[in-house]
Amino acid sequence: MKETLKLFKIGGGVLDDDAQLHRFVQAFAQVPGRKILVHGGGKGASQMLSDLGIAPQMVQGRRITDAATLDVVTMFYAGKTNKQLVALLQASGVNALGLSGADGNVIRAVKRPVKDIDYGFVGDLxxxxxxxxxxxxxxxxxxxxxxxxxxxxxxxxxxxxxxxxIASTVARALAGRYEVELHYCFEKNGVLLDVNDDNSVIPQIVPAQYQQLKADGVIAAGMIPKLDNAFAALEAGVEKVVIEHALNINEPIKTVLCRS
Amino acid sequence: MKETLKLFKIGGGVLDDDAQLHRFVQAFAQVPGRKILVHGGGKGASQMLSDLGIAPQMVQGRRITDAATLDVVTMFYAGKTNKQLVALLQASGVNALGLSGADGNVIRAVKRPVKDIDYGFVGDLxxxxxxxxxxxxxxxxxxxxxxxxxxxxxxxxxxxxxxxxIASTVARALAGRYEVELHYCFEKNGVLLDVNDDNSVIPQIVPAQYQQLKADGVIAAGMIPKLDNAFAALEAGVEKVVIEHALNINEPIKTVLCRS
Structure with a gap:
């Protein structure tokens, strides 16, 4: 019987608001058992790029990571955001250890090959x-x-x-050793049946239902890549994918994706 | 029989020059056995503070770490310098893992008490x-x-x-588990008998000699706090303290401080 491991991914929104971040950290500290946190950037890095006079580099409407941008996002994500999160988690009794993919060689990426667009210093997994x-x-x-x-x-x-x-790749990689739950936290309570109604959370979706919901045009376009990845993670051995609000991770309201 | 652990501390100079940093990383990779690297800041953080329009905060000639400065030095040290070093070490075959004191709670400090000067967000150990x-x-x-x-x-x-x-405190703390060598790397080949002669390195100093050298005014004033700390580390169980050039760590030229 494998141990359960819960992997939470948080992004902008909760990272951009101190009060929300503190609430999330408290809630995360209460999650029992083995766990991992993966965090994105938030708006702070963009603000800092602008403060340093580094204009966003765009090619064909896509954002490019040039050397100066990489320097700043590394400082911001691996320095500021990561260490602040670790210090707050430590204060809440979680023995957190901050990592970039370089640390312990835990994630070794490949620079995205140049086809139509040179994305710069962007890593694929x-x-x-x-x-x-x-x-x-x-x-x-x-x-x-x-x-x-x-x-x-x-x-x-x-x-x-x-x-x-990163979240889905790490979840898949650990699925051989743990029963992995992959939790995508964002600013909605889950996958909504009606995008304008926050109370229309679909509690559970299995693959056949998902195909139907997509065919019926029920799933918001922005959610489709996330959900496609989620179902791919399930196929690759992840036990459960949960879509939930970053501030409600210990509440029952959420969408659970599972194989059957 | 305890294993040997070599702890190297590097600072400005080698951190401020890409070519030197690469040379140091190559040399560090060749050091056999268990090892730890501790790094300071270098001039980049000061440059970044200036780029962001954050003036150095000085009180009675002492530098103060206010909240804005702490943010930048955290980004610079824990983000940029630490992750660059880790990535370079990984490329040289060293399975490096970057840490702040918050990570894994490895170093828990106390904010320096306010007496004559409020140093701001500075930690004592x-x-x-x-x-x-x-x-x-x-x-x-x-x-x-x-x-x-x-x-x-x-x-x-x-x-x-x-x-x-940090270097001396970590060295002492690990002295119960390892035979610890503490290596202070800087821009001279060791402790000099004549500060103007780089070839006047004293190969070995024991405590009685040190007292004599201090009494004779041979030791440069700037080295005295470093050496006082080094001999205190020896008394606290560290096996050996080495003062050497950051670019010559695998060369025989250096000063070795030992108990007898």
């Missing part, structure tokens, strides 16, 4: 990019890994990497 | 501030801790902390 053994060692040492969205290529180059992708 | 057990677990997992000069107070507050102090 191929199969086997996660060192599950090292994460397992840290977790078994009663530490709670807190992963930021910076990885490395193994040749000395740091890379900016999508935090949702 | 009392006895028992280092969690030697967690560092030991990481080291035994074949990881090489890379510690930056940011600690925490256990109540959610990050603190700016002197890197030399």
């Amino acid at each position: 191929p199969a086997n990019s996660v060192d599950a053994a090292t994460l397992h060692t840290l977790i078994q040492a009663e530490l709670t890994p807190v992963l930021c969205a910076i990885t490395h290529d193994g040749h000395g180059q740091l890379l900016n990497t999508n935090a949702d992708t | 009392p006895a028992n501030s280092v969690d030697a057990a967690t560092l030991h677990t990481l080291i035994q997992a074949e990881l090489t801790p890379v510690l930056c000069a940011i600690t925490h107070d256990g109540h959610g507050q990050l603190l700016n902390t002197n890197a030399d102090t």
Whole structure:
């Protein structure tokens, strides 16, 4: 019988508001058992780029991570956000350990190949990019890994990497050792049947229902890539994917995606 | 028989020059056995404070760490410098793991009490501030801790902390588990008999000689606090303190301080 491991991913919104962040940290501290936190950036990094006079680099409407931008997002995600989260978690009794993908070589990425667009210092995560053994060692040492969205290529180059992708890739990699629950926290209570009605949360979705909901046009377009990834994670061995509000992780209201 | 653990501390100079930093990383990678790296800041953080329009806060000639300064040094030390070092070490085959004192609660500091001067968010390290057990677990997992000069107070507050102090405090804390060598790397080949002659390195100093050298006015004033701390570390159980050039750590030229 494998232990359960709960992996939570948080992003903007909760990271951009001190009061919300404190509430999330308190709630996360109350989650029992093994756990991991993955965090994205939030608006602070964009503000800092602007304060430093670094204009957003856009190509064909897509954001590019040039060297100056990578420097700032590394400082912001791995320095400020990650260490603030770790210090707050420590104050709440969680023995948190902040990590970029370079630390302990836990996530080794590949710089995104240049096709139509050169995204710059952006990392993609191929199969086997996660060192599950090292994460397992840290977790078994009663530490709670807190992963930021910076990885490395193994040749000395740091890379900016999508935090949702980190969350699902780490969840899959640990599925051999744990019963993994992947929790995507955002600013809604779950997947909504009616995007304008916050009370229309769908409590549970299995793959066949999902296909039907997509066909019926019920799922908001912005949710589709997230849910496609979620169901792919389930197929790859993740036990359960939960979509929930970052401030309600210990409340029953949420959407649970499962294989059957 | 305890294992040997070599703890290296590097600071400005080598951190401020990419070519030197790469040379140091190569040399550090060649050091056999268990090791830890502690790094200070370098000039980059000051440059960034200036780029962000944050004026140095001085009181009675002493630098103060206000909230805005703490934010920037945390980003710089724990984000940029630490992650760059870790990525470079990984590329050289060292399984480095970057840490602030908050991570794994490895260094819990106390905000410096306000007497004549309020230093702001500066951490002092009392006895028992280092969690030697967690560092030991990481080291035994074949990881090489890379510690930056940011600690925490256990109540959610990050603190700016002197890197030399971190190095000697961690060295002492691990002396019960390892034969610890504490290596202070700087821009001279060791302790000089004649401050103007780089070839006048004193190869070895024991406490009685040190007292004599101090009495004779041979030791440069700036070295005295460092050496006082070094001999205190020896008395507290550290096996050996080495003063050497950051670019010559695998060369025989250096000053070794030992108990007898």
